[in-house]
Amino acid sequence: MHKYHRTHWLLYSILLIFVGLVIGLILSAHYGLIQFGQARDSQPVPPKVTEQLAQTGQAFVEIAKAVTPAVVNISTLIKTPSQQASPFFDDPFFRRFFGDEFLRESEPKKRPSLASGVIVSSDGYIVTNNHVVDNAEQIKVFLSDKREFKAKLIGADPKTEIAVIKIEENSLPTIVWGDSDKLQVGEFAIAVGNPFGLNQTVTMGIISAVGRANVGIADYEDFIQTDAAINPGNSGGALVNIRGELIGINTAIFSQSGGYQGIGFAVPSNMVKSVMDSLIKSGKVTRGWLGVSVQQLNSELANQFGLKEARGALVNDVVKASPAEKGGIQRGDVIISVNGKHIENAAHLRNTIAQTPIGTKVKIKVVRDKTEKELDVIIGELPKDTAKLGRGIEKEDSDIYKNVFTNIKVENVTADIARQLELPSNTKGVIVAYVEPGSPAAEAGMRRGDVIQEINKKRVNNASDYRNIVSKIKKDDTALLLINRRGNTLYLTITPD
Structure with missing residues (x-):
């Protein structure tokens, strides 16, 4: 009996231990104290991605698939000019050590170059730089x-x-044209090209700026700026928007290292198409012409001409018998729109007119005497040489004196002075003989040799006119001057001491 109780107690103890272990395992698992399956490889859990983000990513994939077939790799063989050997090598010492063969003028060399292009028609026309x-x-x-x-x-x-080349092939993949005028800063931008010969490279960024001018790359500049990576070899490649439409041709980068630094420039598609159509049609580009010289506005000039902000193009000269003169545009007008399209600055006007078909009648809105006025102008063709157009002329006597602008000295223009300054011998106005450094006139940009032709919109024919006009300017008034600088006219604003 005693043996039976001892056996029973042993079984009961084992049962209690087993139940305790089971309960412990259950509680440990519940509170994360034990991880099951550690003997097996852990399976990574993908991050949760919103449907919208997934769709955006897929959109870029689809754009790349659609655009890359229309972007080509261009390989060229370029002839470099010969280089003249240094005159030092004529010395017998060098001839003895290097020989005549080494000292000969180097022959023209041919160097390979790699770049990109965009197929714009199924029959083989390709746009590049x-x-x-x-x-x-x-x-x-x-x-x-x-x-x-x-x-x-x-x-x-x-x-x-911009350049256009052609290959003899049909049924080629092409790209859809976009409207670069509708671009907004902050939009996605995708660059496709062959940087460093790496074919079909796609990079992404945004539109950093539009209407970039005065970059120093071309005569007509209206660049799209982007931070999409553009490197050597991308030249001539495509810049497209989120819809896969061509919005620009990648052209240049701003870099101090020669590589990508986040600033790239592309010629906008509307300018590209205009130039391309002209090149395909005639092999050359014909541009619209208005016949005015214009300059940038600053806040002082804007205030003088009755503008609330410094937007538009200030006309500082009108070519005789030009479309502008025939249409009624005058010096001192501020052009603020062309066919309802707002003009931002002088470069914007220049590009707009250049892309307007010759013979087109356009409505040009100007601000004249602080009042808006609309004029009808028929666009002409840009002459080959516009440098000598519109220079007016008349001879004056010499009369040196010190004027009320105490930091400026002027004199009438003589034929000899005009010739030295590359001006017509009978140029009207007074010539600036001296500008004191640091003076208001110097700060405004006036230089020695400038010819003052108007002050506060009053004609200055000679020193007497000049003296009469400036004597009526009050001490704290800002004066508006029209000057002629080596044949080009521009406005300056100066506050006298």
Whole structure:
């Protein structure tokens, strides 16, 4: 009996231990104290992605698929000019050590170059940059499917950095044109090209700025600025929007290292298409012409001409018998719109007129004497040489004196002075003989040799006119001056001491 109780107690103890272990395991698992399956490889859990983000990512994939077949790799063989040997090598000492063969004038060399282009028609027309094909003796095009073609140059326009080449092939993939005028800062931008020969490279960024001018790349500048990575070899490639539409041709980068630093420039698609159509049609570019010289506005000039903000293009000269003169545009007008399109600055006006078809009647809105006025002007064709147009002339006597602008000295223009300053011998006005450094006139930008032709919109024919006008200017008044600088006119605002 005693043995039975001892056995029973042992079984009961084992049962209690077992139940305790089971309960402990259950509680440990519940509170995360034990992880099951540690013997197996852990499976990574993908992060939760919103449907909207997934759709955006897929959109970029689709854009790349649609655009890359229309972007080509361009290989050129460019002839570089010969280099004259140094005159030091004529010395017998150098001839003895290097030999005549080394000292000969170096022969012209040929260097390969890689860049990009965009197919714009199914029958083989391709847009690229002018510098890509400039002086090229041979142009080869490589398609995304690895096919290779020889290309011929249709035309190039250094003034916009655009060129058109053609390959003999049909049924080629093309790209959809976008409207670059509708671009807004902050939009997505996708660059496609062949940087460093790496085919079909796609990079993404945003539109950093539009209407960039005075960059120093081309004569007609209206660049799109983007931070989408653009590197050597991207020149001539496509810049597209989120819809896969061509909005620009990648052209240049701003860099101190030669590589990508977050600032790239593209010629806007509307300018590209205008130049391309002209090159394909005639092999050259014909541009619209208004016949005015314009300058940028600043806040002082804007105030003088009755503008609330410094937007528009200030007319500082009108060419005789030009479309502008025939249409009634006058010096001192501020052009604020063309066919209802607002004009931001002088470069914007220049580009707008250049892209307007010759013979088109446009409505130009100007501010004249602080009042808006609309004029009808028929756009002409830009002459080949506009440098000598519109210079007015009359001879004056000499009369040196010190004027009420105490830091400026002027004198009448003589034929000898005019010749030295490359002005017509009978130029009207008074010439600035001296400007004191640091004076209000110097700060405003006046230089020695400038010819003052108007003050506060009153004509200055000679020193007597000048003296009469400036004597009526009060001490704290701002004066508006029209000056002629080596044949070009511009406005300055000066506050006398």
